[in-house]
Amino acid sequence: MSSPGAAPLADLDGRVARALRNATAAAAASVVPLVGSGDGMAVDGTAVDALRAALAAIAVDGRVVAGEGEKDAAPMLAPGERFGTGGLALDLAVDPVDGTRLAASGRDGAMAVLAVTGRDGFADLGPAHYLAKQVTWLPDAAGLPIDRLVARLAEVRGAAPADVRVAVQDRPRNADVAARARAAGATVVPFEHGDIERSLRAAQPGTDLDVVTGIGGAPEGLLTAAAVRALGADMVASYAPQSAGEAERLVASGRSDSTPLTLDDLCPGPAWLFLSAVTACRPGADGVLEAARREARGIRVASWDVGPERAPRRSELLVGDDGAVAGAGR
Numbered sequence: 110m111s112s113p114g115a116a117p118l119a120d121l122d123g124r125v126a127r128a129l130r131n132a133t134a135a136a137a138a139s140v141v142p143l144v145g146s147g148d149g150m151a152v153d154g155t156a157v158d159a160l161r162a163a164l165a166a167i168a169v170d171g172r173v174v175a176g177e178g179e180k181d182a183a184p185m186l187a188p189g190e191r192f193g194t195g196g197l198a199l200d201l202a203v204d205p206v207d208g209t210r211l212a213a214s215g216r217d218g219a220m221a222v223l224a225v226t227g228r229d230g231f232a233d234l235g236p237a238h239y240l241a242k243q244v245t246w247l248p249d250a251a252g253l254p255i256d257r258l259v260a261r262l263a264e265v266r267g268a269a270p271a272d273v274r275v276a277v278q279d280r281p282r283n284a285d286v287a288a289r290a291r292a293a294g295a296t297v298v299p300f301e302h303g304d305i306e307r308s309l310r311a312a313q314p315g316t317d318l319d320v321v322t323g324i325g326g327a328p329e330g331l332l333t334a335a336a337v338r339a340l341g342a343d344m345v346a347s348y349a350p351q352s353a354g355e356a357e358r359l360v361a362s363g364r365s366d367s368t369p370l371t372l373d374d375l376c377p378g379p380a381w382l383f384l385s386a387v388t389a390c391r392p393g394a395d396g397v398l399e400a401a402r403r404e405a406r407g408i409r410v411a412s413w414d415v416g417p418e419r420a421p422r423r424s425e426l427l428v429g430d431d432g433a434v435a436g437a438g439r
């Protein structure tokens with residue numbers, strides 16, 4: 110959480126924003142040869158190396174606060190790692206590939222994704238690997254019991270409960286919340302991996318999803334919170350340890366799984382999220398971001414980003430074999 114007196118970062122220089130977006134493009138491009146390889150560790154390791162190299166050259170005083178990988182013992186950018194050549198103080202949450210197993214098996218929904226905010230602008234989740242999360246586009250609605258949330262969304266949309274679509278990651282730990290959403294009359298949309306992609310859609314009205322709920326990865330929760338903040342949507346979370354060891358570490362760090370984390374706790378100030386598709390992704394209502402693919406002049410990558418007080422933007426980029434990124438005119 111923001112340290113007392115820390116001013117939230119109000120703006121991001123356009124060059125820094127482009128460099129952060131391009132870092133995700135470099136990561137996505139780096140794993141193109143590994144899509145469908147079956148080797149998830151190689152996917153993560155290659156993306157981490159590409160991201161680390163790209164981040165090193167950005168003119169910021171950067172600090173990693175959440176880098177997905179610890180719970181799966183996968184290569185990762187480690188919390189506390191510094192990056193950049195100096196300048197604006199930024200904190201970074203990053204998942205070099207959300208959907209590693211999707212990329213390794215050549216399925217849709219894998220993306221390189223990072224989010225930034227000002228120094229101390231993300232919650233410190235300590236040793237948490239998992240969070241219970243609820244995300245919805247309806248402001249001030251996250252945290253309602255799922256039956257009341259479904260009823261409220263149906264009322265606001267002037268729709269039947271069955272038209273309210275609730276995405277739940279298909280895991281035994283989420284069976285109860287999925288059953289409660291179904292009992293409330295909602296349509297439950299199970300998914301295997303990629304709760305950031307689903308949360309981005311649930312955080313925007315007019316997509317195929319109204320809610321994401323259930324337990325998923327903790328770093329993904331901070332990335333989601335940054336986007337939810339930028340999109341003006343709502344989110345709550347709580348610690349949800351999935352092993353005795355995780356529970357013990359949480360308690361030892363002074364955290365309790367009964368502590369609700371609101372959006373103001375998770376990401377209180379302005380935040381920016383940048384992503385690039387590894388395989389085809391759908392971050393919003395405005396169609397598919399195509400999978401990164403090799404062309405004669407380099408690897409074409411589709412990116413998407415969102416920041417405070419502006420609509421999401423899409424860009425097409427070309428990543429050269431030297432890692433240099435340029436706009437890709439057709």
Ligand SMILES: O=P(O)(O)OC[C@H]1O[C@](O)(COP(=O)(O)O)[C@@H](O)[C@@H]1O
Pocket residue numbers: 177181204206207208209210280301302303304305325326327329
């Ligand atoms: O697969 P688990 O252990 O249930 O963890 C859930 C998390 O894993 C993912 O499905 C995939 O994450 P990674 O590809 O980064 O490992 C996330 O979207 C989700 O938050």
